[in-house]
Amino acid sequence: GESVGLHLPTLSVQEGDNSIINCAYSNSASDYFIWYKQESGKGPQFIIDIRSNMDKRQGQRVTVLLNKTVKHLSLQIAATQPGDSAVYFCAEILYNTDKLIFGTGTRLQVFP
Amino acid sequence: EPEVTQTPSHQVTQMGQEVILRCVPISNHLYFYWYRQILGQKVEFLVSFYNNEISEKSEIFDDQFSVERPDGSNFTLKIRSTKLEDSAMYFCASSVSASGANVLTFGAGSRLTVL
Numbered sequence: 394g395e396s397v398g399l400h401l402p403t404l405s406v407q408e409g410d411n412s413i414i415n416c417a418y419s420n421s422a423s424d425y426f427i428w429y430k431q432e433s434g435k436g437p438q439f440i441i442d443i444r445s446n447m448d449k450r451q452g453q454r455v456t457v458l459l460n461k462t463v464k465h466l467s468l469q470i471a472a473t474q475p476g477d478s479a480v481y482f483c484a485e486i487l488y489n490t491d492k493l494i495f496g497t498g499t500r501l502q503v504f505p
Numbered sequence: 506e507p508e509v510t511q512t513p514s515h516q517v518t519q520m521g522q523e524v525i526l527r528c529v530p531i532s533n534h535l536y537f538y539w540y541r542q543i544l545g546q547k548v549e550f551l552v553s554f555y556n557n558e559i560s561e562k563s564e565i566f567d568d569q570f571s572v573e574r575p576d577g578s579n580f581t582l583k584i585r586s587t588k589l590e591d592s593a594m595y596f597c598a599s600s601v602s603a604s605g606a607n608v609l610t611f612g613a614g615s616r617l618t619v620l
Contacts, residue, residue: 401545427608436509436596436611437548482548491536491561492550493609 403500412470416483423485509612528597538598
């Protein structure tokens with residue numbers, strides 16, 4: 394990857410397995426959370442979002458879980474495919490602001 | 506699918522030179538943003554822009570930075586006198602409404618290398 398990756402935590406999974414990527418956020422005033430996927434040479438791409446009044450949201454092959462008690466967010470990818478290989482960022486938005494605060498990122502590597 | 510386009514994809518400049526990075530947001534979007542990502546680090550917020558003015562900016566966005574929407578389609582980021590530490594990927598993003606209510610669409614980025 395050309396824009397991220399030198400010191401990122403890495404998750405390696407076998408194709409077809411489920412992946413779980415975790416994120417700890419910092420601010421209890423955050424009320425909106427988003428997962429982004431970033432492939433090499435591209436900008437962040439929206440995957441799924443969740444508001445603070447929810448604890449789970451499902452998309453196509455992806456599920457986001459929010460635990461406000463411990464300020465933890467996770468992204469579950471079912472039946473991981475080679476095309477899922479990328480860096481995954483969680484992002485939070487503080488209540489009444491207009492900026493995304495991105496986490497460090499996790500590199501997902503999918504092996505055939 | 507509509508996309509945010511950015512030019513140039515890569516620019517190399519000498520320290521102290523002015524740089525302008527250009528973005529064409531999605532046509533019906535009203536909110537515009539610049540973010541940057543230094544190699545190996547997080548994506549960081551720089552500035553948000555709405556209704557022809559800056560609505561929010563970070564501490565990174567100092568007097569060396571400015572943004573402009575010179576016409577109905579372009580959104581530019583200018584760095585007046587580049588420093589080595591300005592080397593990064595710069596991402597433009599846009600959304601229909603404010604970040605808290607709607608999803609941002611990011612461009613592919615402009616890589617700036619300051620020598």
